[in-house]
Structures are given as structure tokens and as C-alpha cells.
Amino acid sequence: MIRLVPEWARHYEEFWAAIRKRNIWFIKLRYAAILALLVFIVISEYILDFSLTYFQVYSLLIIATAILVYNVILHLVKDRIKEIPGKFNVLHFSLLQILLDLLSLALIVYLTGGAVSPLYYLFIFHMIIGSLILPGKVVYTLAVSIIFYFLIFSLLEFYKYIPHQYLSGYIGTSIYDNFKYILISNFIFSFVILTSVYFANGIARQLYKLEQDLVESFDKLHKAEIEKQKYIMAVVHEIKSPLTVVITYLDIILSKMLGPLPEQIEERIDRAIIRVREAVGLINNVLRISKLRLLDEIVYEEYEIGQLVENVLSARKSNLESKRISTETIDQRKDKITLLGDKFLIEMVISNLLSNAIKYTSHDGNIKIALWIESGYTKLSISDDGIGIPKSDLEKMFGDFFRASNAKRDGFEGTGLGLSIVKQVVEKHHGTIVIDSPSDIGKEGKPGTQATISLPLKQESTDSKLKKHVE
């Protein structure tokens, strides 16, 4: 079977999708054409008084029925045609449709006057449609066949080998036996057909090529983005190594293995360790973002979100105590339900939200953590009565490096990387996150912020990303 697939159609998917769409379009258009043919018969008979002979009327009706029959068949089988290049595929299906249509049209044109039929322009229309999908060779072959068909029929009629059919009520006496007319109409017809095919085919080709270039450029961009992320990971990772050495040395000094430390120095080294750990924390965040973007997948394991909340609270105990922030955890879930996801990343999300709450809550403030289940989702909200977030900033806050205007003004330290990761992690788990301000425990002058994450209770068990199941 001829492959038909043009060599420039390198991106098969888009190409096939376009052909499929056109096939459906042809079928729909054909129903309209059948209707048009019937309307033509009625109008020519009763309104325009073309005085069709019985032979013409019955033949046209038979043709209309034949078109209807093959169109219904095409309609029924269209979904069974596959896109396998080597076999009968959707492209052959298009060619088949065009051939059937050309045959029907050839008969209609013959019945309505041949070279003097008002309908022979429709050949041009068919050839333009054909040019949009078929490769050049096939369309040109079709075009030349039509030109020959037209020439041969007009000559056969001219030499009276076959009876001439025409619309006597339309043109009175037909000029099918006028040689000059036959010559000129054939010449112009051939010229128009060939030039239409040439232009339409060229334009279609260009369009496909443009589309493919676009797809290729997009692929390249995507690859470049991945390369960039890999590069960032490598660089950031290189920065992390010396920092870990610094921490290790400072730890050793602080543990007094090398000898006693004056209190003043001990305090500063303690601070130094905190600050370097902060840097390592940031680096880890960047690495995690890159990983999320690079691999676009997470490892699934079972976890209990209440347990993660407890872990995070105990890890942040000293921060909470030093600011005398009181916390309250309200767990409204009836049972402890395990969720599926990357435990480490979810814990990071909770930790991130809690540390934001701590950071932006003043001394003696309050933080409320609530857990509940609502329409198939486990919900976790962390509310504080801190400085809150201005309304104008609420929408922008999930961007990389975003920090609320009042946070910058009030001199809070931070990089703004947190929420961007949090959102990505939650979304990778098919969940959502909403940040509100004021919060449900906000007060006058202390509006507070409330972060609510929703995580689906059930991941589809068929999830292809379900890689690992840890007991």
C-alpha cells in the first residue's frame, strides 16, 4: 500500500490529528452536499424551469442516494480507521473519499451539461481540499486525471460518441459542438485546476512545516529548560559541599573537642552554625524545586498526616517557645487515615507553612492547626494571628522568590522560595492550597494568615506514577 504520508510530516501526531479532523469534516460537508444536490434538482425543476429530462432527474436522484449510502458507510467506519503508516490508514480514507466524490461529481457534471455544465467549477473546490491533505504527487495525479476526463468527455460529446446531456431550460441551445468553446474551456479549466493545486498544496505544506517547526522549537526549549535545571542542581550542589564542611568544623569546635571555648566565641559560633544551616536549607529547597521540575514525579508511600504535623511541631518546638507562641491542634478526623504521597515532601510543606506562621507572628501570638475531612479531601489548615498579607499580594504569592510587601517592610528575613515549592508539591499530589488573610483566628490589627491545603483521600490505584509502596 502506498504510504501517502508526506515526508515532511515528521510529527505524526499533529499530522494524523489534522487528517482525522478533515475526514470528519468531509463527512459532515457531504451531507450538506447531498442536500444541496436535492435542492438543486427541485429548484431547477420547479423554480428555474431548467426542463430536466426524466433520465437526468432519476440519474441525479440515484447519484444523491449513492452519495448518501457511501457517506453513511464512511461515517460508520471512520473511527475504525487506524493511523498505521504502512496499512490502510486515515490518509487512504481521505483519498478514498476524494475519489468517490470526484466520481460522483464527474457523473453530475456529465448529466448537467459536461463542458457547459454550471457545476464543473466544483472540481476546483475538490482539488483545493485534496491539496490540503494529500501529498503533491497524488494531488497532481488526480488533477491531471480530472483534466483528461473533462477533455475526453467533451471530445466524445463533440464527436457525438456519447449523447450530450444539458440543461435546456438554462442555456437554450448547448454549444458543446462548438470546437473553439471546447478548446478554450478545457484550456482555462486545466490552467485553473493546476494553479489552484499548486498554490493550495504549497500553502498547506508551509502550514504543516510551520506547525512542525513550532513543535520542534517547543521541544528544544523544553530540553534546554531541563539542561538548565540540571546545571542549577550541579552548581547548587557544589556550593553545598563546602558549606557542609564548614558546619562540620563549627560543630567540632562547638563540641569543644579542640579545647575549651570562651562563652563569647561559643555564642558567635552557635549563630554562625545557625546561619550556615539556613544556607544549606535554602540550597536543599532549590535542589528540591529542581528535582520536582526535572523529574515531574514523586514517590508514593503511605503516611499519616497527623503524624507529620506532630513531627513538624516537635521540630519547631524551640522556635515556638522562644517566641512564646501558643499552638492548638484540632483534629476533627474520626480515624487516622493514611494518605499516599511523598512523606518527605509533604512534611516539608507542613514545615514550611508552620515556619511562615511562626516567622510572621509576634511574641505571645497564636497558631492554630486544624485537620478535617471534606468531600473526599483531607484538609489541613494552619492559621496565625500575625501581620497577615495585604489583599493585593495574595494572588502573587506563589511565584518564585515572592515576599509580601509588608514582610519586606517589617524586615523579616526570607527568600520567598517556600510557597512556590509548597504549591508545586501540593499540586503534584493532586491537591490544592489556598492562602487567606485575615485568618479564622485573626484579630483587630493582627489579621493573620491562614494556609489551607487539600489532599485527595484516594489516589487512583491505577496511577502509573505509583512506583513504590512502603509499608
Next chain:
Amino acid sequence: MALIAVIDDDLDIIDASSLVLKTHGFDVVTATNPDDGYRIIKEHKPDLIILDVIMNEPDDGFFLAQKLRKEGISIPIIMYTSVSKALGVQYDKGEMVPVDEFVEKPISPEQLLKKINDLLEAKGKEKK
């Protein structure tokens, strides 16, 4: 006293680890590349190995660990890694990489000592 081999291409990590270990009464042998590491392990038969995952190549440490296990050497291995989850490589205990403990850098001296003592204790019990 227990002998511990530290294999890492970062001289400062070797220095810091040796310092911590020696202060706490361990004997230490060190190497800065997988080949020397293999040599000192064969030569000194340490009680525990601390191995960095990345040396010249990103998975040098793994290959050394695998090589040792293939030869039937069952000395406990603690693997230093600063990659783990961050690089998207999931290293699980026993899965592919036959090491006893993964430790993400930086690790505090106390934590390191605790891991070492736990592993040595477990090994001691096994022998009895």
C-alpha cells in the same frame, strides 16, 4: 579499640571525621579515592567504613560498596551523601546499594558517633 576507615575525596571531611573519631577513642585509617580505599580496607580490615558516595565520579562510593560486598566483605558501611532525595535518586537500605546506613551531610559529631556505636554494637551482637 575499633578501627574505622574514612574514604572521602574531601580532605576537610577526612580531617573533621578523623578528629571526631580520634577524640572519641577510635583508630582511623583514611583514603581519598576508591582505589586507595579498597586497598586500606583489604590491608587493615577495619571494623567500620565511612564512605562518601561522590568522589571522582558521582557513584564511586556505590561501586566500591558493591565490590566489597561481592567479595564477601561484610564490614558495616556508613555512606555519606549530600545527594539522596535532593538529586532524585532514591537510595534505600539494602536496595541495590549494600550499605548499612545513609547519612546526609552535614551530620553533627554526636549523630555520627551514635550511628557508629549502634552499628558496631549490632555487629558485636551478631558475632556472639
